[in-house]
Amino acid sequence: MNKVFKLCLLLVVVLFLASCGSKKSPTGGPVDLEKPEVLSIIPEEYSQLTSEIEITFSKAMDKQSFTEGIYFHPPIINKKISYSGRTLNIKILEPLQPDCIYHLTLGSGIKDTRSNSMNKPNSFVFLSGKPIQNRISGQVTYEKASDAGKPLTLTLFSADSLLVLTKEFSGSSYLIDALNPAEYLMRAYQDLDLNSRYDYGKEPFFEQLVDVRKSRSFDINMTYADSSRAVIRSVRPISNTELEVRLSKTPVSLGQMSATASDGSSLAIRYSELAQNVLTLITAAQDTLQYRLTIKDLMDSKGNHNPESSLAYAGSSVPDTQKPTILSSTPRNGTSVNSLEPVLELRFDEIIPEQHLKLRLIATESNKEVPIKILKANSKTCRIKPATPLTNYRSYTLIILAETSDSAGNTFEKEHKISFMPLLGVRS
Numbered sequence: 001m002n003k004v005f006k007l008c009l010l011l012v013v014v015l016f017l018a019s020c021g022s023k024k025s026p027t028g029g030p031v032d033l034e035k036p037e038v039l040s041i042i043p044e045e046y047s048q049l050t051s052e053i054e055i056t057f058s059k060a061m062d063k064q065s066f067t068e069g070i071y072f073h074p075p076i077i078n079k080k081i082s083y084s085g086r087t088l089n090i091k092i093l094e095p096l097q098p099d100c101i102y103h104l105t106l107g108s109g110i111k112d113t114r115s116n117s118m119n120k121p122n123s124f125v126f127l128s129g130k131p132i133q134n135r136i137s138g139q140v141t142y143e144k145a146s147d148a149g150k151p152l153t154l155t156l157f158s159a160d161s162l163l164v165l166t167k168e169f170s171g172s173s174y175l176i177d178a179l180n181p182a183e184y185l186m187r188a189y190q191d192l193d194l195n196s197r198y199d200y201g202k203e204p205f206f207e208q209l210v211d212v213r214k215s216r217s218f219d220i221n222m223t224y225a226d227s228s229r230a231v232i233r234s235v236r237p238i239s240n241t242e243l244e245v246r247l248s249k250t251p252v253s254l255g256q257m258s259a260t261a262s263d264g265s266s267l268a269i270r271y272s273e274l275a276q277n278v279l280t281l282i283t284a285a286q287d288t289l290q291y292r293l294t295i296k297d298l299m300d301s302k303g304n305h306n307p308e309s310s311l312a313y314a315g316s317s318v319p320d321t322q323k324p325t326i327l328s329s330t331p332r333n334g335t336s337v338n339s340l341e342p343v344l345e346l347r348f349d350e351i352i353p354e355q356h357l358k359l360r361l362i363a364t365e366s367n368k369e370v371p372i373k374i375l376k377a378n379s380k381t382c383r384i385k386p387a388t389p390l391t392n393y394r395s396y397t398l399i400i401l402a403e404t405s406d407s408a409g410n411t412f413e414k415e416h417k418i419s420f421m422p423l424l425g426v427r428s
Contacts, residue, residue, distance in 0.1 A: 035119035036061060036112040039086075046178065049102050049126035053090040059112045060086060069110035073103045073164045074180075077332070099129035101180045103165045108196060117196070121153060123165035125178040134212040135177040138219040140169070147204055147222065148172065150190055154220075156210075157185040161276065174220065183211040185276065188220055200302070201225055207249075209277070229306035230277075230298040237316035240286045241408055242350075245279040245293065255297025259283065261315070262290040271351050271378050271407065280380075282351050282407045286315035320408035325349050326400060329418050336423040340389040343375065344398055344418075346382040350406050354378050358401035361386060363394060364419065370396065395421045 036059040043050055063083040070081065070090070078094040096102070106122040142148045149170055156164040156176070164184060167176065188206040189198040198205055204222035226249075234246045254274065259267035259281075271282040281293075294310040330345040331337050344361075354377035361370040361384075371387035390396060400416040 032114040033116060034059065035116045037119045038106070038122055041124060043126065045124045045126070047126065049092075049096060049128050051092045053092075053104070055088040055090075055106075057086045057088070057112075059114075059116075061088070062111050062113050062115070065109055065111045069107040071103075071105040071107060071163045073105075073158060073162055074100060075162065076102075096128040099131045100127075101131045101133060101178050102126045102128060105163060105166055107163075107166075121166035121168050123167060125165075127178075132181060133177065134179040134181050134216070135175065136179065136210060136212050136216055136218050137173065137175040138217050140172055140174055140220045140222065143204060143221075143223045147190055147192070150192065152188055152190050152222070154186065154188040157187070159183050159185070161185075179212050181213045183209060183213070186210045186218075186220075188222065190222065226300075226302050227304060229304045229309075230300050231306060231309040232293065232295060232311040235293050235311055235313035237286065237313070237318075239318055239320035239322075239408070240316050241283055241320055243281040243283060243293070243313075245281060245295075247277045247279065247298070249300055250277045251298045252301050253297070253299045254279070254295055257281070257293070257295050259291050259293045261287070267291060267315075271353065273351055273379050275380075280351060282353075286317070288317050289315050291315050320406070321410065322350075323410045323413055324352060324404070324406045325412070326416050329398075331418070331420045333418045334420070336421045338422075338424055340392060340422050340424055341385055342390075342420075342422065343383055343385045346384075346400065348380050348382070351378065351380055352382060352404065353407050356405045356407070356409075357382060358404045359384065360399040360401065362397050362399065363391070364397050365395065390422045392422050392424050395419060 036057050038055055039058050040056045042054040061083065066081055066083060066088060074097055076092055076094060078092075080091040080093060082089045102125070104124045104126065106118060108117050108121075111117050140152065152169045152174075153166065154169055154174060154176070155166045158164055159182065165176070186206070186208055190204050191197070192203050193199065201224060204224055205226070206220050206222050208218075210218050228249070230247050230249045230251045232245060233248045236244045238244055251274070257269050257272065259269060261267060267286060268284040269281055270284065273280045290312055291314075292310055292312045294308060296308045298306040298309060325348065327347045327349055329347070331342070354374060357374070357377055359372060361372050362368065363370060370390070372384045373387050374382070374384050376383040396419070398418045398420070400412065402412045402415045405411045
């Protein structure tokens, strides 16, 4: 019995010592919801932009999120992005525009390693040379007095829909300085339910074009719903065959369009292109008569329908003598595509009719021509694709021939070549 007692006592001691020697840290713990923020940026904001920018964050960041979350305006295409520790490094590999204001925005897609997005919109201003700095400011009014003082997210876009900057304000006034002289699309909303997006009808919203070259004061009216209808605000002849039509807001669809001269004759509309609230029309040759442009069935994104809007304007007899130019392409020259049947996109500064579009796609090594299919034309944007699959790891060149012309017959100064290579999968 004494031996049994001693054995039991020994077993209790061993178990006690084992439990003391195997203490572990508790698993789990509170979820990390702390949002990352920018601690420092080099060079300092409003200083001269150099070829390298360093941004230090308060937390470890997901480096993959930087791929789509960094925006420069004017755009900087050729750059190298790297991340180490908590520091983001951006190397600019192209010349900067002289006497220009650059905006760098870190978008909401940038997150830390716990998928927490940034604590607030981050836009930084840098200078190249000695630019003329424009500013806009104004009062902010609210449909509901209870919304005053709550954060307001304000975003500026360029005329071609590129992000310029995003800022957060509160109160009854706002100020944005250090702007290049241009026209901007201003959007503002209040995220009342903190879901990081605008909820139509539930949150106040504002949108308007702002030209800082003409006005430095612009008031914002935050309202919950927009019941106004799109109308023709102005018609400006660019030449005797081109009209720039500005609408009061961006429509999602347009109906029949017609132009009638004061003598009762009709002016043929040959091509049209809508970019936000600006409609470009290519017409038959005008004269110095009074015309009336009519657009039927304008529908905006909020379902507001205008059966018809019309506006009178004075025609022009000035011919179009401006040569067209290519603004950009996808892919860019010297880059690769990840498809053997890629869609190639060309963006011009004016509408190019399909019958005036002269293109060749050739295999660079053999100089053999590849047949192409035109997917989109009669526009400022042309999309094409090869009629047969390309060969992987072989170089191709898309040639825009010099005889390509606009609707007035103005040709390019010279031919343009865009070389690219399909890289699909890993080469064995």
